[in-house]
Amino acid sequence: MIAFHALGLDGHSFEPLRGSLSDDRPLIAVDLLGHGTMRDRASDRLEDHVTHAAERIRQVADGPVHLLGHSFGGAVAALACQRLRGDGHDIASLALLATPSAGGKLYADRADATRLNGVEAFREATLARWFGDAPPPHWQPHIDYASRSLTSLPADAIASTWLALAAFGDFSSLDSPPATLCIASADDLSTPPSVMSGIVDAINGNATGAGAGLETLLTGGHLFPLTMAPDAARLLEAHWVAVEGADIVPAGARA
Numbered sequence: 001m002i003a004f005h006a007l008g009l010d011g012h013s014f015e016p017l018r019g020s021l022s023d024d025r026p027l028i029a030v031d032l033l034g035h036g037t038m039r040d041r042a043s044d045r046l047e048d049h050v051t052h053a054a055e056r057i058r059q060v061a062d063g064p065v066h067l068l069g070h071s072f073g074g075a076v077a078a079l080a081c082q083r084l085r086g087d088g089h090d091i092a093s094l095a096l097l098a099t100p101s102a103g104g105k106l107y108a109d110r111a112d113a114t115r116l117n118g119v120e121a122f123r124e125a126t127l128a129r130w131f132g133d134a135p136p137p138h139w140q141p142h143i144d145y146a147s148r149s150l151t152s153l154p155a156d157a158i159a160s161t162w163l164a165l166a167a168f169g170d171f172s173s174l175d176s177p178p179a180t181l182c183i184a185s186a187d188d189l190s191t192p193p194s195v196m197s198g199i200v201d202a203i204n205g206n207a208t209g210a211g212a213g214l215e216t217l218l219t220g221g222h223l224f225p226l227t228m229a230p231d232a233a234r235l236l237e238a239h240w241v242a243v244e245g246a247d248i249v250p251a252g253a254r255a
Contacts, residue, residue, distance in 0.1 A: 001027045001240075002057055002064045003082075004073030007161050008126060008150045009186035010036030013070070016142075016229035022237060030056045030075060034157035044111075045195070046079070046103075046167040053080040058090070064092040066240055070225050071191070072101025072161065075168045082174055093243045095236055098222050100192045101198045103168035111162035111203040114155050129190045130222040142226040148169055171202035179210035179246075181239040183232060185220040188237075210246070231248040 001021075005013045011029030018027045034042030039254040043049060053076050055173045059064060069077030100107075122211050128148070131143055150158075163177050180203055184196035193216045205211040220228035222250045 001025060001068055002060065002227070003029045004053055004070070004077045005031060005035070006071030006073055007034070007165065008147060008153065008158065009070075009146065012036070012088065012145070013149070013223075013226060016251075017233055018230040018234075020233035025237065025240070027068075028060050028094060028204075032161070034161050036126065039157060040152060044152075044160040046075075046097070046164040047084050049076050049079065049161075049164050050079040052150060053077065054083050057084060058234060060090070060156075065152065065251065066093045066095070067096040068097065068236070069099060070097040071222065075103075075165065076175055078171065078174060078177065081159075081177055085178070086175075090177050093178050093240060095239060096182045096196070096199060097225055097232065098178065098184060098188055099182070099196070100165065100168070100191055100200060101195050101202070102170035103166045105160045105166070107166035111159040111166065114159045114162065118173060119151055119153065119155050119158065121125040123147060126150055132187065132189060132221055139221075139227050142223060145226070146223060158193040162181075165169040166243045171199045172205060174203060176206055177203060177212075179239070179243045180212035182212055182214045183235055184214065185217045185222070185224040185228070187219050188222045190222040210243070240251035247254065 003014050005011060011031050014027060014029040020026060031034050031038045032051050057080060067077045067081050078094060085091050092193050117238050127147060180194045184193040186193060196214055200212045200214045217224055217228055217231055
């Protein structure tokens with residue numbers, strides 16, 4: 001399993017999910033451009049983010065792989081998936097967690113706001129969207145991690161990534177992706193279930209194979225891969241087992 005994180009976070013955001021997966025499900029988390037270990041390589045070109053993701057998949061993959069993307073990482077994972085499948089690489093499945101259905105002006109405006117108002121204003125607005133006004137107390141460690149991660153990035157890197165997301169078209173451009181699981185949270189203020197349902201419709205409109213399905217958690221906010229990691233892991237593992245059992249990848253294959 002190879003995972004791509006949300007804008008403003010890094011590969012550490014998948015630690016709760018990694019700890020909730022079975023021992024035979026190793027998860028490799030990749031830092032996107034402008035984030036984590038790649039924070040000095042920010043880019044406002046979506047193509048650069050997809051190229052980086054595809055290169056990392058090629059470097060670490062040995063056999064069929066399951067791709068996973070959270071938020072902006074979902075768009076990157078889906079586009080990298082399409083590129084790699086076009087090159088003959090075996091992508092077993094795709095999972096999209098709280099992923100925007102399209103780019104556009106909203107994200108270009110956020111880029112402008114970040115450059116104008118600075119990182120602290122970006123942090124406050126982002127945490128409010130991700131966790132809501134009254135998050136439960138046991139989410140506090142995840143809020144603290146997200147706050148640290150958001151404020152660790154320079155404004156230019158954040159704005160560049162918003163611009164890259166703004167350039168994303170939508171999922172109707174994907175050419176028959178592999179079996180795809182979309183997961184939403186009912187209380188997600190950024191990408192509610194209706195947005196994820198739109199992704200499912202767009203993918204299934206072009207699907208010639210397994211298509212896409214949607215699962216919705218009752219709570220968890222936009223960062224449910226952290227706040228509701230065991231529930232997300234349960235849905236993901238069921239998806240992977242179903243894909244492998246259907247011989248979409250060889251029986252017993254792991255990535």
